Amino acid sequence: MSEEEDPTAAAVCEFFAKCFLTLEPPDSLSELSDGVVMFQALSEISMDHFDPTSITHEAGDNWALKATNLRKLVRNLQDYYHDELNKDADFESILSNINVTAKDSDPEGILAIVELVAVAAISCEDREVFVNRMREISEDNLGEFQSFLKGGMEAISSFDNDDDEDGHDGGGGDEDEDSVVFDGDENHSSSPDGALSPSHADGNSEVTKERDELRKELSDARRELAQMKSQVELNEEDNKKEKDKLRALNEDIQDRLTKREDELHALEQDLSKQKRALEEVHNEVGDLKEKSASLADELDVEKGKVLQLRKTEAMVEAYRKKVEALESANQQMGGLENQTQYYADQIMKLERENASIPALEKTLEESQTLAKKLEARNSEAEDALRSRNAEISRLKNDLATSDKSKKMFEEELTELRTKQEAAEAASLALSTQSDNNETKRLELENSKLRAQIDTLQSGGADGGRAAELEKQLADKDAEVSKLQSDKEKLEAYTKKTLQKFQEKYLVALQDCKAKLKEKHDKIEALEMRSANEKMAQKREERLLSSAIYELGLGIMQNRVGSKH
Numbered sequence: 001m002s003e004e005e006d007p008t009a010a011a012v013c014e015f016f017a018k019c020f021l022t023l024e025p026p027d028s029l030s031e032l033s034d035g036v037v038m039f040q041a042l043s044e045i046s047m048d049h050f051d052p053t054s055i056t057h058e059a060g061d062n063w064a065l066k067a068t069n070l071r072k073l074v075r076n077l078q079d080y081y082h083d084e085l086n087k088d089a090d091f092e093s094i095l096s097n098i099n100v101t102a103k104d105s106d107p108e109g110i111l112a113i114v115e116l117v118a119v120a121a122i123s124c125e126d127r128e129v130f131v132n133r134m135r136e137i138s139e140d141n142l143g144e145f146q147s148f149l150k151g152g153m154e155a156i157s158s159f160d161n162d163d164d165e166d167g168h169d170g171g172g173g174d175e176d177e178d179s180v181v182f183d184g185d186e187n188h189s190s191s192p193d194g195a196l197s198p199s200h201a202d203g204n205s206e207v208t209k210e211r212d213e214l215r216k217e218l219s220d221a222r223r224e225l226a227q228m229k230s231q232v233e234l235n236e237e238d239n240k241k242e243k244d245k246l247r248a249l250n251e252d253i254q255d256r257l258t259k260r261e262d263e264l265h266a267l268e269q270d271l272s273k274q275k276r277a278l279e280e281v282h283n284e285v286g287d288l289k290e291k292s293a294s295l296a297d298e299l300d301v302e303k304g305k306v307l308q309l310r311k312t313e314a315m316v317e318a319y320r321k322k323v324e325a326l327e328s329a330n331q332q333m334g335g336l337e338n339q340t341q342y343y344a345d346q347i348m349k350l351e352r353e354n355a356s357i358p359a360l361e362k363t364l365e366e367s368q369t370l371a372k373k374l375e376a377r378n379s380e381a382e383d384a385l386r387s388r389n390a391e392i393s394r395l396k397n398d399l400a401t402s403d404k405s406k407k408m409f410e411e412e413l414t415e416l417r418t419k420q421e422a423a424e425a426a427s428l429a430l431s432t433q434s435d436n437n438e439t440k441r442l443e444l445e446n447s448k449l450r451a452q453i454d455t456l457q458s459g460g461a462d463g464g465r466a467a468e469l470e471k472q473l474a475d476k477d478a479e480v481s482k483l484q485s486d487k488e489k490l491e492a493y494t495k496k497t498l499q500k501f502q503e504k505y506l507v508a509l510q511d512c513k514a515k516l517k518e519k520h521d522k523i524e525a526l527e528m529r530s531a532n533e534k535m536a537q538k539r540e541e542r543l544l545s546s547a548i549y550e551l552g553l554g555i556m557q558n559r560v561g562s563k564h
Contacts, residue, residue: 006107007140007141007144008111008144008148009028009029009107010141010144011137011141011142011144011145011148012029012111012114012145012148013025013026013027013028013029014137014138014141014145015114015118015134015137015141015145016037016041018133018134018136018137019041019121019130019133019134020040020041020044021044021211021214021215021218022040022041022043022044022215022218023037023040023041024037029105029107029110029111030105032110032113032114033066033070033101033102033105033110034056034059034065034066034069034070034102035055035066035069035070035072035073035113036052036055036057036059036069038073038113038114038117039052039055039069039073040052041117041121042073042076042077042080042117042120045080045120045121045124045126046080046084046124049076049079049080049083049084050073050076050080054072055068055069055072055073056068056069063099063102063103064102066102066103067098067099067101067102067103070098070101070102070113071095071098073113074091074094074095074098074113074116075095077091077113077116077117077120078091080120081116081120081159082159084124085120085123085124085159086158086159087119087123087156087157087158087159088156088157088158088159089116089155089156089157090155094109094112094113094116097109097112101113111148115148115149115151115152115155116152118145118148118149118152119149119152119153119156122134122149132207133207133211136207136208231563232563235559235560235563239556239559239560242552242555242556243556246548246549246552246553249548250545250548250549253541253545253548254545257538257541257542257545260538261538264534268531271527282516286513289509291377295377297502298370299375300498302370304495311487316350318442319346319350320350321443323346323347323350325449419501442476442480445476449469449472449473452469
């Protein structure tokens with residue numbers, strides 16, 4: 001017999017259509033082979049034991065998934081029978097044929113499970129509701145379903161410790177249940193056929209309306225549940241996106257902080273290198289200044305020696321001219337032998353001094369060569385100093401204030417040097433001018449004396465006139481010695497003035513060095529302050545990033561809590 005001609009199959013399909021309002025009624029027993037319809041029907045009896053969301057709804061032709069659903073259905077029925085109904089059945093036999101039932105859609109296996117479902121419907125707490133719904137089954141299928149239900153009731157036994165005393169008799173242990181199902185309405189006949197027959201025509205319309213309303217409410221509840229599920233999924237997606245954004249933001253902030261720390265570390269290393277280079281440059285500048293000062297002192301000494309040699313040479317030349325003049329006078333004056341002897345001694349002395357002139361000239365040339373070398377070294381030192389100053393200005397732009405003060409002191413030093421050179425030139429010019437004037441004056445006097453001597457020779461003057469001339473010559477020598485002493489005093493005064501100037505220059509240089517050191521100390525203090533501010537900024541950035549992260553997590557948790 002085919003499934004369409006089987007009255008039991010038709011009665012079972014109508015049973016699911018009339019008694020359960022939350023499912024699509026099956027058209028054949030094969031639609032029950034995946035267990036989804038029976039799970040949905042049992043969810044109206046006990047949602048705690050039969051949750052339709054815990055099984056696979058779209059099994060298709062996969063008999064393994066269908067077998068899994070049916071196995072879970074039978075296990076849950078067994079728990080419901082034992083826990084709620086205190087009943088038992090041959091669940092193990094049904095479980096042993098689950099794979100065949102799912103694979104071949106075996107009607108006997110499906111009907112065995114449907115029997116358990118029908119008995120659970122008429123044995124639950126809401127059995128009166130399901131019994132009234134069963135009365136809506138058509139007359140053609142109602143008798144067949146009653147026979148099917150009786151067979152299911154006979155297979156049920158009590159589940160307690162006195163199973164052996166009660167036995168497994170089909171009618172003895174379940175008389176009360178039969179009376180519940182079939183004698184639920186005292187106005188009907190006591191026979192099973194009359195228990196489920198339609199008796200109240202007016203009640204059917206009310207039940208139908210109630211069923212339609214319940215179905216409508218159920219569909220609305222399902223739509224609301226689907227909307228809520230979709231909203232929850234959207235919220236979860238939004239929360240996940242926000243978490244990803246916050247995580248990416250946190251990682252970006254951490255990367256930026258790491259890069260900034262690396263850059264600051266590199267800058268600190270460069271700054272330390274520049275400090276060391278600047279200190280080396282300052283040390284070299286100090287050494288060059290000391291060398292320049294020593295070279296300037298040596299140059300001044302050599303210049304003094306050169307001036308002394310020139311003066312000595314001029315004196316020798318003047319004495320030679322005097323001697324020549326006196327020699328010519330002696331040749332003309334035969335009576336002046338003593339004076340001639342004296343002049344001869346002077347001539348010998350002057351010749352000895354003249355013999356030392358080449359050595360003095362050699363010394364002068366060496367001094368000039370040394371002076372040129374010292375000037376070249378001084379110029380090289382000044383060039384090196386300029387290059388170092390340029391390098392210092394490039395490396396440290398922050399030393400603008402100290403550079404200004406340094407320039408000011410350099411200008412003062414230049415002024416002092418200019419004054420020193422002017423003083424030296426003035427002293428030299430004064431000495432030279434005085435020597436030249438004195439030499440001219442002596443030459444004039446000598447010429448006058450020579451003219452007088454010629455006059456005496458031509459006129460044959462007496463020896464008294466010669467003595468007078470010798471006395472005048474002695475006076476002139478005294479004047480020469482006086483001029484030499486004045487010259488020595490002038491040189492001593494010049495040296496003293498130069499020494500005072502050098503002392504003032506050294507004081508100004510030391511003051512400049514002290515101010516430079518003070519500027520360097522200020523720069524180091526500012527650098528320490530900058531480093532501390534950078535460290536504080538790093539701590540604030542880290543605290544801010546952690547606070548932003550915690551704030552984001554708190555916002556997400558509040559949103560999730562408000563949505564739930």
